[in-house]
Amino acid sequence: MLDISFRSNKPGSIVVYADGEDARFLKKLISRLGSEEKAQNALILAGFLSKLERKGGPASSARASRVKEKFEEAVGISYEEFRRLMESL
Numbered sequence: 001m002l003d004i005s006f007r008s009n010k011p012g013s014i015v016v017y018a019d020g021e022d023a024r025f026l027k028k029l030i031s032r033l034g035s036e037e038k039a040q041n042a043l044i045l046a047g048f049l050s051k052l053e054r055k056g057g058p059a060s061s062a063r064a065s066r067v068k069e070k071f072e073e074a075v076g077i078s079y080e081e082f083r084r085l086m087e088s089l
Contacts (some may be wrong), residue, residue: 046082
């Protein structure tokens with residue numbers, strides 16, 4: 001389960017808490033990608049790609065292609081490698 005909390009002492013930032021299976025998964029992902037930032041970027045971009053693919057249409061397909069091209073720059077591995085990694089975790 002994920003819990004998102006706002007930080008009153010740091011406006012504009014939030015903290016996400018994970019427990020149980022979600023926490024174990026996130027720890028493995030961080031370990032494999034090398035940093036929390038890369039893991040967060042990967043999950044955000046994967047969610048965005050999923051939304052674009054569900055939406056469909058030429059504009060969404062073009063945006064999805066651009067995101068996939070830039071995925072490695074933000075995460076450190078290609079989108080295809082990330083999908084394989086997700087299946088192995």
